[in-house]
Amino acid sequence: MEEYDYVVVGAGSAGAVVANRLSADPRNRVLLLEAGPAGHPWTHVPVGYAKLVCNPAVNWLYSSEPDANTAGRRIPVPRGRMLGGSSAINGLAFVRGQAQDFDGWAQMGNAGWSHADVLPYFKRMERYEGGGDDALRGRDGPLRVTDPQPRDPLYRALIAAAGEVGIPHNPDYNGARQDGIAMSQATIASRRRMSTARAYLDPVRRRPNLRVETGALAERLMLDGTRCVGVRYAVGGQTREARAGHEVVVSGGSINSPQLLELSGIGQPDRLRDLGIEVRCALPGVGENLRDHYAPRTRWAIGARGYSFNDLGRGLGLVRQAVRYAVNGGGMIGMVAAPIRAFVRSREGLEAPDLLLGWVPMLTEPGPNGPVLSRRSGMTCYAHPMRPESKGSVHATSADPRRAPAITFNFLSAPVDAALTACAVRVARSIMTAPAMTPLRVTELAPGAAAESDDEILDWVRQAAETTYHPVGTCRMGQDGQAVVDARLRVRGIAGLRVADASIMPTLTSGNTNAPVIMIGEKAADMILQDAAARSRRD
Known part of the structure; x- marks a missing residue:
């Protein structure tokens, strides 16, 4: 039996942050458990996400259950499995979301989660050297955020085309307003990925009161009555137990966190009994x-020619890309997964954008070890509603922690999601066919000009769509009977246990989720330390 003050399960976008902040006090003994390895060579190179998205060494490689709105397909659900978690394999885009996202959480009864409440944590975590308002942007945090420049002619054409259909250029969508098209702000610095492993763990690994255990699979939480007292985990086939004198913090993410709770006897009684x-x-x-x-x-x-990386990333072109990356960190090797994006309103009268479009300057085809460059020159544009109402579930399929859980999305089950998805595809078409795109000689490949009606577009969506890898909500924060944690992220009915990751989000934020999850880690650590100080005063 190992003794600590805090045990953190999962070293991902939130867990690495929690471990860093809790161990800043040398009196706190902190154990951080990570099921995967310490790292991988490809995680340091921005374009390495293409090598890691299908790599079982550092990726859980989950997939969803088939259903009618995925045309019976299993949808890939990649999740990072190494220090840094999904921040070590993701597409590197930095998107906070809208103020309305967090104000909505507060209006649901989650005190302390309004935009005014969470803004200090967004500022604390980032070191943004671009422009913007100092009242809104952080300048000296651990996570460097950079602004790739629209040097490539393709990006300049897209910005001009969006302007022609009424979508303005917005150089700081993480500032006062999100509307518009912009180059993606990125967690890239000095040509390297800024995962939470690099930003939050590397600088503190020598702290004597912080132990980071990799290759450590959490098997279940240890409960003493209605109190969580530790974690049982396995390393190299050996079972160990770690006792937490103060708290256990579960930061496994929206797939692994609910599974671990269920394996520990916390969840729906009938479902748990069926699993023994x-x-x-x-x-x-x-x-x-x-x-x-x-x-x-x-x-x-x-x-x-000269616009798509399908032209620029082959033969001598690939050599030139390598040189460009070495010189200024740009080009194909140093790019965000979607280097340019637009936040768009589906109709007049909305308070804020509700659609997101992102462009990838290449076409890919499925390969034996992940996507490969197509021989055809082109580009890809994903388009979707930002705040979907369709809800699914994640549940353990066995009492064995090594068995993958069942992931059921129920995509498009809310009619508004279907309508907005079709609208997003039409917005993408309007930009891609605007006059500024004429010199590129663009032709629609998918869904194709024959898909004109909403029903035809949605038929194609069911056959072809995937996720953008932003699962949230499976340990939802709230006050009602379906809530799993309260506003201080404490698991209802169990003392000494919190959840801090994307699973606590009541709703999706407007855009990519990595930045909000890092914020959750920052805020969770503060709440843990505040509650510990309050207990100390009472004692």
Whole structure:
């Protein structure tokens, strides 16, 4: 039995942050458990996400259950499995979301989660050297955020085309307003990925009060009555137990966190009994409320040369890209997964954008070890609603922690999601066919000009769409009977246990989720330390 003050399960976008902040006090003994390895060579190179998205060494490689709105397909659900978690394999885009996202959480009864409440944590975590308002942007945090420049002619053409259809250029969508098209702000610095492993763990690995254990699979939480007292985990086939004198913090993400709660007897009683798991705490919301962005990838051929990385990334072109990356960190090797994006309103009268479009300057085809460059020159544009209402679930399929859980998305089950998805595809078409794109000689490949009606577009979406890898909500924060954690992220009915990751989000934020999850880690650590100080004063 190992003794610590805090045990953090999962070293991803939130868990690495929590471990850093808790161990800043030398009196706190902190254990950080990570199921995967310490790292991988490709995680340092921005374009390395293409090598890691299908790599079982550092990726859980989950997939969803088939359903009618995925045309019976299993949708890939990649999740990072190494220090840094999904921040070590993701597409590197930095998107905070809208103020309305967090104000909505507060209006649901989650005190302390309004935009005014979370803004200090967004500022604390980032070191943004671009422009913007100092009242809104952080300048000296651990996570460097950079502004790639629209040097390539393709990006300049897209910005001009968006302007022609009424979408303005907005150089700081993480500032006062999100509307518009812009180059993607990125967690890239000095040509390297800024995962939470690099930003939050590397600088503090020598702290004597912080132990980071990799290759450590959490098997279950240890409960003493209605109190969590530690974690049982396995390393190299050996079972170990770590006792937490103060708290256990679960930061496994929206797929792994609800699974671990269920394996520990916390969840829906009938479901747990069917798996042969003793019920320790009945919480019907565990694993429910799963949301993600279901995004069709529209595909476009480009007849003109010099615009697509399909032309620029082969033979001598690839050598030139390597040189460009070495000189200024730009080009194909140093790019965000979607280097340019637009936040768009589906109709007049909306308070804020509700659609997101992102462009990838290449076409890819499925390969044996992940996507490979197509021989055809072109580009891809994904388009989707940002705040979907369709909800699914994640549930354990066995009492064995090594068995993958069942992931059921129920995409497009909310009619508004279907309508907005079709609208997003039409917006993508309007930009791609605007006059500024004429020199590129663009031709629509998918869904194709024959898909004109909403029904025809949605038929194609069901056949082709994937997620943008933003699962949230499966340990939802709230006050009602389906909530799993309260506003201080404490698991209802179990003392000494919190969840801090994307699973606590009541709803999806407007855009990519990595930045909000890092913020959650920052805020969770503050709340833990505040509550510890309050207990100390009482004692």
